[in-house]
Amino acid sequence: MGYQLERMTWPDAQQAIRSTQAVLFPTGSIEQHGKHLPLGTDYLIAKELANRVCANTDRIVVAPTIPVGFAEYHTDFAGTLSLSTETLGRAYLEPCESMMKYGVKRFVFLNGHGGNRASLTWAIRKLRDQGIIAASLQWFDICATLNKEWFIVGHADYLETSLMMAIAPASVRTDQFEAPQNKHLSNKLQVSGIGIASFRGIEVSMGLRTSDGTNSGLISERCPPEGSLAPTLEAASAALGEQILSAVTDYIIDFIESLEKVAFK
Ligand SMILES: [Zn+2]
Numbered sequence: 001m002g003y004q005l006e007r008m009t010w011p012d013a014q015q016a017i018r019s020t021q022a023v024l025f026p027t028g029s030i031e032q033h034g035k036h037l038p039l040g041t042d043y044l045i046a047k048e049l050a051n052r053v054c055a056n057t058d059r060i061v062v063a064p065t066i067p068v069g070f071a072e073y074h075t076d077f078a079g080t081l082s083l084s085t086e087t088l089g090r091a092y093l094e095p096c097e098s099m100m101k102y103g104v105k106r107f108v109f110l111n112g113h114g115g116n117r118a119s120l121t122w123a124i125r126k127l128r129d130q131g132i133i134a135a136s137l138q139w140f141d142i143c144a145t146l147n148k149e150w151f152i153v154g155h156a157d158y159l160e161t162s163l164m165m166a167i168a169p170a171s172v173r174t175d176q177f178e179a180p181q182n183k184h185l186s187n188k189l190q191v192s193g194i195g196i197a198s199f200r201g202i203e204v205s206m207g208l209r210t211s212d213g214t215n216s217g218l219i220s221e222r223c224p225p226e227g228s229l230a231p232t233l234e235a236a237s238a239a240l241g242e243q244i245l246s247a248v249t250d251y252i253i254d255f256i257e258s259l260e261k262v263a264f265k
Contacts, residue, residue, distance in 0.1 A: 002054040003061045014102060016061050021260045022106035023099050024062045026050040027092065027120065027136075029069035029113035032077030032210070034156035034218030036176040036233070037164055039079045041156070043067050046112030048167045049139055052249040053110070059256055060108075063099075066091060069116040073195060076211035085119045092123035100132065106259055109136040110252065114194065133262050137255060139248045146247050154219030155194055155210070158236040159244065166241030177233045181215040194219060 003016040005023075017023075028043025038044070047065040054062045070088050074080040083091065096107050107127065109120050120136040127134040143150040143159070152159050164172050184190045185197055185206075191213030192198035197206045210217055220232065 002057055002059065004054060005061055005063045013061070017099075017102050017104055019058075020061050021059045022061075022108055022256055023096075023104050024050055024053060024060050024108045024110055024256075025092070025095065026062070026065040026110045027069065027112065027116050028065050028067050029071050029081075029115060030067055031069070031071035031074040031080040031082075031113070031115075032156075032217040033160065034176075034180070034216050035178070036173040036218075037156050037161060038168070038171045040067075041160055041164055042069070042112035044112075044167055044171075045139060045160070045163050046110055048163075049112075049245065049249060049252065050110050052245060053252050053256070056249060057253045057256065059253075059260070061104075063095065066095075069113045070119060071113070071115050073115070073207075073209045074217070076209060077217045085122075088116065088119035089122040089126075092119055093126050096123070096127055096132070096134070100130070105132055106262075107132065107134040108252075108256060108259065109134070111136050111138045114138070114140070128264075131264055133259060133264065135255070135259065137252060139244075142248050142251050143244050146251065150244055153231065156218045157220045158231045158233050159240075161233055161236035162238065162241035163244060164241070165236060165238040166245055169238060178216070178218075179232065180218040180220065183213055183215070185212070
């Protein structure tokens with residue numbers, strides 16, 4: 001069992017920092033997830049994984065989940081919150097600098113939202129410049145590598161839906177499962193993911209807004225590798241979500257343990 005920062009007194013925190021190897025910051029987003037998943041999906045998944053990691057290793061202090069991310073491109077759908085990438089980078093870096101005052105030398109960001117990557121990369125480089133070991137892990141990168149069949153096909157897709165069925169089943173609106181009306185930029189230039197178009201099978205980054213490609217916010221069209229058809233929302237299940245949460249938790253614990261052996265000269 002690890003430690004939850006928000007539940008400790010400061011003397012307990014001081015002791016926990018001394019007896020552990022790293023601080024884990026879950027990073028989420030409050031953003032539209034189609035008509036069937038809650039706005040807090042990315043936040044809730046990151047928080048759940050952090051809780052599971054905490055329950056299964058005593059090597060970690062878990063900080064509170066940073067809720068808001070960079071999601072400006074989703075703001076055509078109500079309720080989405082966003083910080084600029086610059087503000088968000090500082091929101092990741094500065095709490096780490098607080099923890100460094102108490103002797104923390106290793107940080108792991110457990111990220112639930114792809115839009116946070118640029119700010120995480122910036123913060124991690126700043127930490128490295130100060131001799132600090134930091135890394136960010138994305139659950140969707142991990143699961144796609146652990147199992148070829150767990151290939152994320154878009155946004156609010158069957159994988160995210162499965163995880164939410166396992167974490168907070170009452171928040172999943174199965175009555176709102178519907179295929180999105182996809183929009184494309186031209187016959188040859190198709191919207192194939194968040195911010196991404198595809199031309200003759202090659203992905204081109206175009207900074208698209210989510211509403212450029214989908215009427216409902218759901219993106220479920222991107223095909224997995226090797227040509228098989230992308231699973232629809234009907235393929236989602238709590239059992240699949242549980243399998244993914246368990247496998248990703250094991251990976252993260254393994255990563256944290258190997259990070260303990262890293263030292264910069
Ligand atoms: Zn999401």
